[in-house]
Amino acid sequence: EAGVAQSPRYKIIEKRQSVAFWCNPISGHATLYWYQQILGQGPKLLIQFQNNGVVDDSQLPKDRFSAERLKGVDSTLKIQPAKLEDSAVYLCASSFASGAGTDTQYFGPGTRLTVL
Amino acid sequence: AQSVTQLDSHVSVSEGTPVLLRCNYSSSYSPSLFWYVQHPNKGLQLLLKYTSAATLVKGINGFEAEFKKSETSFHLTKPSAHMSDAAEYFCVVSDQKGFQKLVFGTGTRLLVSP
Secondary structure (H helix, E strand, C coil): CCCCEEECCEEEECCCCCEEEEEECCCCCCEEEEEEECCCCCCEEEEEEECCEEEECCCCCCCCEEEECHHHCCEEEEECCCCHHHCEEEEEEEECCCCECCCCCEECCCEEEEEC | CCEEEECCCEEEEECCCCEEECEEEECCCCEEEEEEEECCCCCEEEEEEECCCCCEEECHHHCEEEEECCCCEEEEEECCCCHHHCEEEEEEEEECCCECCCEECCCEEEEEEC
């Protein structure tokens, strides 16, 4: 079974530029998550989609971050404009069922963003 | 609100010796607990999860963890370390009520020496 796909794997930009990340979840997975992992820390949830609806975006900095999941499959996460503190690994994950507490999330390899 | 405390930022063992990675959790409701492993430049991989069935959970690659409600702990163990076990390990908690929201610990880096 193919895993969660993410691209690009690495991205270097200057502050105030914009950037977009793409995620393709495991086929049939209804729930999709975006996480931010800053060096030396555990991942932090940014946004959760159930099909193409947003379930939780309470920790998404909405003044600069946006995300969408068209047709309930692929998703894109955008940062505009980027700040130095956005340097991190951005992880996408998906789960099969309803996003309930007992689900298993499967993670992609991540996109490492460096903001100069 | 849930939280997780991983008691050691680094653990060093010799190959063939036991591994113990410690984790304490806090949860308002019945928790689901997970251990994930992250190898360099790779995604997070689920080792095992507890969802209120058996309190001793067996995972992949010989790892297991025991849920102890009285101690609010979910420590990860392995009888004999292998060089390939060197990685970052995350203890994770989620409430079983409502939508899943994983809360990660800060991680424990396991170093394995020959």
